[in-house]
Amino acid sequence: MIFEDLQTTPTAPELLDTAFSRAARAGRSKHGVEAQQSMLQTASNVLSDNLEYVVRDWPDFETVDPFYYELADALVGVDDLRQHLSEVSWAGHKTHELGREYIRRLPKGDADAARKIRKQGFARMGSVLNEVAEDLEAISEARDTLKTLPDIDPDAPTIVVAGYPNVGKTAFVNAVTRAHNETAAYPFTTTGINVGHLERDHITYQVVDTPGLLDRPTEERNEIESQATSALSHVADLVLYFFDPSETCGYQLTAQESLRADIEATLDAPMLIVCSKADVSQEIEADFYMTIPSETETEVVGDTPDVVIEAAIETLDVEIELPFEE
Numbered sequence: 001m002i003f004e005d006l007q008t009t010p011t012a013p014e015l016l017d018t019a020f021s022r023a024a025r026a027g028r029s030k031h032g033v034e035a036q037q038s039m040l041q042t043a044s045n046v047l048s049d050n051l052e053y054v055v056r057d058w059p060d061f062e063t064v065d066p067f068y069y070e071l072a073d074a075l076v077g078v079d080d081l082r083q084h085l086s087e088v089s090w091a092g093h094k095t096h097e098l099g100r101e102y103i104r105r106l107p108k109g110d111a112d113a114a115r116k117i118r119k120q121g122f123a124r125m126g127s128v129l130n131e132v133a134e135d136l137e138a139i140s141e142a143r144d145t146l147k148t149l150p151d152i153d154p155d156a157p158t159i160v161v162a163g164y165p166n167v168g169k170t171a172f173v174n175a176v177t178r179a180h181n182e183t184a185a186y187p188f189t190t191t192g193i194n195v196g197h198l199e200r201d202h203i204t205y206q207v208v209d210t211p212g213l214l215d216r217p218t219e220e221r222n223e224i225e226s227q228a229t230s231a232l233s234h235v236a237d238l239v240l241y242f243f244d245p246s247e248t249c250g251y252q253l254t255a256q257e258s259l260r261a262d263i264e265a266t267l268d269a270p271m272l273i274v275c276s277k278a279d280v281s282q283e284i285e286a287d288f289y290m291t292i293p294s295e296t297e298t299e300v301v302g303d304t305p306d307v308v309i310e311a312a313i314e315t316l317d318v319e320i321e322l323p324f325e326e
């Protein structure tokens with residue numbers, strides 16, 4: 001995941017503390033004006049290098065996949081984040097320049113005057129860091145939020161599972177992806193996102209179940225959830241919509257139908273209708289009537305999860321790209 005490896009963002013006081021204590025150590029091994037010069041050089045290097053690292057650690061948002069771009073935008077605001085990064089980049093250049101400027105101003109052969117100049121230089125570097133203290137904090141917060149985003153490969157063919165809670169989505173994802181799934185924490189909902197993987201003909205497919213997003217009507221989503229839902233449209237290649245006509249999920253068929261229409265309008269991907277819990281009821285028009293096999297029951301009513309996933313993969317019709325083909 002592109003934001004996974006972002007390093008901890010230092011605070012302005014931490015950076016100043018590191019820079020000035022390293023400068024003091026550098027100064028101790030020298031004498032007179034030379035000691036002051038060495039201190040200016042060290043402080044300026046530490047500050048400008050570290051500020052530059054903060055900025056360079058981030059991917060170029062121009063090249064970030066639309067799925068992650070939109071999620072990041074929903075969570076932290078990409079324009080704001082870029083503004084903060086550009087301020088920090090400015091501070092990196094500025095602290096570098098200040099080092100050169102104050103080293104140039106050091107008087108030859110006058111250690112006391114040199115110490116005064118060095119102190120002025122440090123004070124200027126301190127103000128630059130104070131100016132970007134809030135930017136560093138905002139970047140740090142953004143980093144902490146984005147680091148935990150679910151690991152979805154935007155390039156892999158993706159089947160999204162949608163439908164009200166308790167209609168059988170998780171049972172299905174677990175049945176078809178077996179051990180190859182993980183639940184990742186979502187920064188914007190209390191429930192985890194469920195991403196399963198399965199392989200057919202050397203292609204890895206993702207099966208994604210997003211509780212809190214695709215299991216509730218549009219009007220119940222807050223702004224962040226709406227944007228996160230719309231981000232999903234960049235990765236969804238096929239939607240499996242789960243209807244539970246037995247209504248044992250606790251939602252009436254009319255509500256389930258209106259959520260289906262909602263999701264159809266949000267996600268620009270073909271949709272297949274799955275009637276879940278076919279062992280209980282099949283009172284609905286659907287592409288599949290599916291029962292999750294229980295451990296005790298050998299006879300399965302209707303389609304197995306495998307039948308549904310194989311048909312979904314067939315519908316996706318992903319071509320293997322061979323390296324020697326155009």
Ligand SMILES: Nc1nc2c(ncn2[C@@H]2O[C@H](COP(=O)(O)OP(=O)(O)O)[C@@H](O)[C@H]2O)c(=O)[nH]1
Pocket residue numbers: 163164165166167168169170171172276277278279280290291292293
């Ligand atoms: N009878 C029956 N119950 C099912 C079937 N699939 C799931 N369930 C039950 O429905 C409940 C909700 O399933 P779950 O997968 O957690 O639904 P989700 O909230 O949509 O992820 C659980 O108690 C499952 O055991 C099925 O095919 N038949």
Ligand SMILES: [Mg+2]
Pocket residue numbers: 166169170171211
């Ligand atoms: Mg679930």
